[in-house]
Amino acid sequence: MRVKKFEAATMPEVMKKVRSELGADAVILNSKVKKSGGFLGLFKKDITEVIAAIDPSDEHPSTFGTARAVEEKEGQAPTVNPNHEIMEELKHLRSLIQNRKEVYPENLEIAYEFLLNQEVSEDVAGKTIERLIEKGGSFDDLSEIENLLRLELYESMKQKRFGKPAFDKKFIHLVGPTGVGKTTTLAKLAAEAALNHQLDVGFITTDTYRIAAIDQLKTYAKILDIPLEVAYSMEDYKRAKERFQDFDLVLVDTAGRNFRNPSFIRELHKMIDFDEESDNFLVLGLTSKFTDMSDIFEQFKDIPIHQLILTKADETARKGNAVNMVLTHDVGVAYLTDGQNVPDDIQTASAMGLASEVMEGFSNERSS
CATH class of the missing domain: 1.10.8 (Helicase, Ruva Protein; domain 3)
Known part of the structure; x- marks a missing residue:
């Protein structure tokens, strides 16, 4: 086993030295920043120190194999490496940290x-x-x-x-799993468009699987004085579009189903025309696991998802899943919702706002 200490002004410079001398399989055993140099205790500079190690069998496998073969050929007992246990420990450490080559x-x-x-x-x-x-x-x-x-x-x-500064498409479709708050979010968007942008707004719902969903949207439609059409088929949906052809904005609610089943996605295609006139938002709850959110996103890959709407922001203090979705799936976020109140509990999303939410309290938490 080779163990060596490396020093440089910054971590990137140290790592270049480590990789150059020991290779990419080197294991970092310790790292720290220390003061060095100076005159009479003054003008000292920060130096990054790294102690790295390499298992010789990883460094020169062919050489060691040849030496062992020569020993056996000459009738000598193979040399026992006195550092075998240490090297096994290093291998175990490397398997634990996997891709994290650096500490x-x-x-x-x-x-x-x-x-x-x-x-x-x-x-x-x-x-x-x-x-x-x-x-x-x-x-x-x-x-x-x-x-x-x-x-x-x-x-x-x-x-x-990020964000949705204007309702620049005539149709907005909300899709997503059951229980994430699509219908309430639709009402919030309708209130924003009608009250703050003075747009003529219409509702279409294709969520005919749950009577409660239709009743809920009827209630919002009555309160906001917005007409509602219920579509049980593609023909109903087309007739509803014709009725609202002179409206500024049409908001479409869809059924929340188990979208792990691809047949439900095909049903959506049969029911709704996701054409160029529409903005299609995938609604996901921030309380869901990232793996589940990713699975749902992948199920909708045949539907052009333009942005996400992330709900239940008030039910979790952790917003990391939002960052994961943006960076893993290359998709932006239009809105975050944080409650049931219509029209108040909805905010336009921004990259800086999301970054700030994730980092909020870091220094305070660690200094307390």
């Missing part, structure tokens, strides 16, 4: 764990921390790290389509 500086390790606690995925959290390391810095101050990570998350998401 982050202490404060960045704290930040990484914080992101995981916010339910940011390991992949997204790791890439975010590594981009920060590549840019360099001492990373001594937690408040500064919070600001840097907020900006890093924003930079990674800012090119996606």
Whole structure:
């Protein structure tokens, strides 16, 4: 086993030295930032120190194999490596950390764990921390790290389509699983369009599987003085579109079903015309697991999903799943909803707002 200490001004520079001398399979045993140099105790600089190790069998497998073969050929007993147990321990460590070849500086390790606690995925959290390391810095101050990570998350998401500044398409379709609040969200959008933008709005519902859903939308339609059409078939849907041809905006509610079954997606296609005149929003609850949200998104890949609407933001303090969806599936977020009140509990989403929600309280929590 080879163990060696490396030093450089920044972590990226140290890692270049490690990879250059020991290779990509090296294991980082320890890392720290220390003060070095200076004159009479003054003008000291931050130096990043890393202790790395490599298992010789990983470094030169063919060479060691040849030496063993020569020993056996000459009738000698194979040499027993006295560091066998240590090397086995290193292999075990490497299997545990998997793709994380680097151990982050202490404060960045704290930040990484914080992101995981916010339910940011390991992949997204790791890439975010590594981009920060590549840019360099001492990373001594937690408040500064919070600001840097907020900006890093924003930079990674800012090119996606966030918010919905105007109702520029005539039809809005809300699709998604049952129980995520599609009907209530539809009423909030209708109130926003009618009250704040003075648009003529119409409702269409294709959710004929639940009587309660129709009754709920009828109640909202009556309160907001918005006409409602119930569509049981594609023909009904087309007739409803014709009735609302002179309206500014038509909001369409769809049935919440078990969309793990592809047949339900095909039913949606038979019922609704997802054409270029429409904005199609996938509604997901932030209290759901990221894997479930991803599965649902993949089921809807044959429908052009333009943006997400994320509901139940008031029911969880962790917004990492939203970041995961944006960066993993390359999709923006139009709105976040945080309650049942119509029309109040809905906010236009933004990349900076989402990044801020994820990082909120990081430095305060760690300093308390």
